[in-house]
Amino acid sequence: MADLQQYSHGAGWKNAVLRGLLYLVLILFALYYLFPLFVMVSTSLKSLTEIREGSLISLPRVITFDAWTYAWNDACVGVTCSGIKVYFWNSVKMAIPAVLISTFLGAINGYALTKFRFKGANVVFALLLFGCFIPFQVVLLPMSQVLGKLGLASSTPGLVMVHVVYGLCFTTLFFRNYYVSIPDELVKAATIDGAGFFTIFWRIILPISTPIIVVSVIWQFTQIWNDFLFGASFSSGDNAPMTVALNNIVNTTTGVKAYNVDMATALLTGLPTLLVYVLAGKYFVRGLTAGSVKG
């Protein structure tokens, strides 16, 4: 230790300079990423007059939440002017069932693939894994045909189904990888105790799956809430999700451009995913790295 300190002492000033440079670069990166957020928040809190007169980066002189309430209650999407709130609820009605169903099915799949290794389990898993790499665009046309045949075209249940099907590959992968590390002996013991497939799942496997459920929920919620392509393709008018409505508001070409409303709408749209991360983020990291039960 003493030797080491002596050694580094000689090159002390050099280290300090390098360290300073490192921090400078890091701070620049951080600013680069934070700046747009700052502009959005600050703009959303200004009045239109102030935006027109002031500069992009100046702080608001008078803080006003008018743009936020306007975005929520009165902004025009197409011809209806009842704010983003309708579409917020559309997104909620789409995302919550889709997240829950895809997570639940992923859990059952992962459980069956690891603990009840039926014939061809590996093939099924390989195919599911392949599903993770199918780009959105490829499934658009066949999916719209299927939705049409099922009578679910342009409806929230239809969107839920699309997201469940598309998300299943990911949730299955999560749960499968988590359950691989849970000892098979647990299932064997329960089998001898007389429990069947679903009893074991409900009573033993699911209660120890909290970390991976959190991972799956966060992942799926982020994907589904932020999705634009499926929303734009498979919904129409009143039942469009929030992302599609946001696009309509921002891209309206008539009238004066209300930047503060645009920013407030965008922030409102992004808020739920942010909230999920803040509330469950630490479980997310823990779940990604977690082993499961100790022997």
Added chain:
Amino acid sequence: MSSLTLDKVRKAYGPVEVLKEINLAIEDGEFLVLVGPSGCGKSTLLNLIAGLESSSGGEIRIGDRVINDVHPKDRNIAMVFQSYALYPNMTVRKNITFGLEIRRVSAEERDKAVASVAKLLQIEPLLDRKPAQLSGGQRQRVAMGRALVRNPDIFLFDEPLSNLDAKLRVDMRTEIKKLHQRLGATIVYVTHDQIEAMTLASRIAVMKDGILQQFDTPQRIYEHPNNMFVAGFIGSPSMNFIHAKLISDNGRLAISIERGSNPIVLPLKDAPESYNAYVGKDVVFGIRPEGLTHKRTGSEEPGSQYVNFDSKVEVIEPTGADTMTVIEIGGKEIVARVRPDRAPHPGETMTFSADMSQISLFDPVTELRI
């Protein structure tokens, strides 16, 4: 009633045969230990008996009932796993009663059953804890409690002690033995530890590569191992194997071990008929360390079971009770078990007595007992 019979039981995973024609039969109340090196198929065999795997052939019977196609829960067996497999989300009490609950035993009876098992295993203070809050030994007890509470026909244990530290392992071994004596239960117990096998079993089945090598009482297996594998696997330190020749010395059979110009000749005592075919041929002479000792009193009298020979001592390893003395014969290191007060110094030449009443001879090619 709860005897267990395995009749030509086989198990294959695809083309890989993991178990080959296993025949075993134990009576009600016996303690069968399946022992063998890791990967020899012990757990697979236990899983077949439990019904967690299905056999590729043969018949498994409990009492007179063929159970090949009976679901594990209906076989009336209970199993204790190496990892204990306690349900992590349930308290100890729930862990123990889970099986009863599934079988729709009333809450009142469950409480009674758990109380009596907890008393028997002295885990009463632990009943409301979760498995994560227990030590290894305590988890082990809970796992046993889960098996005991069901009062099954047959208990199956898969290496239940191998995750415990040495001291606890010995204590729990004694407890399992006591439990067996007290309950008179039929037990099938898997281990790779030959000492556990010797101390616990009423009968031992030694396995290797999916083949049953020998099925007999511990003493018979120790004294009359069927082949060199069993001889080397059972007993610690393991049996010495020395390449030798079986010769006829003035009409008396003897073992001749090459050693430069000065071979060791050990006349046999009460040689069985089967040896005659091997006169003049190479054999493997097997003798356990306790059969090779310091010079015994009476070893020079005619008709003694002891034969003396001299050898230089290479290394000594005191264990307290005995001193393991390593000598070199025919290029191989041989271990003798010497009383500490008679222990030599390394480099010395000493007289050893070989106890010819407890030797084994093996065919050097087939490795089978002669």
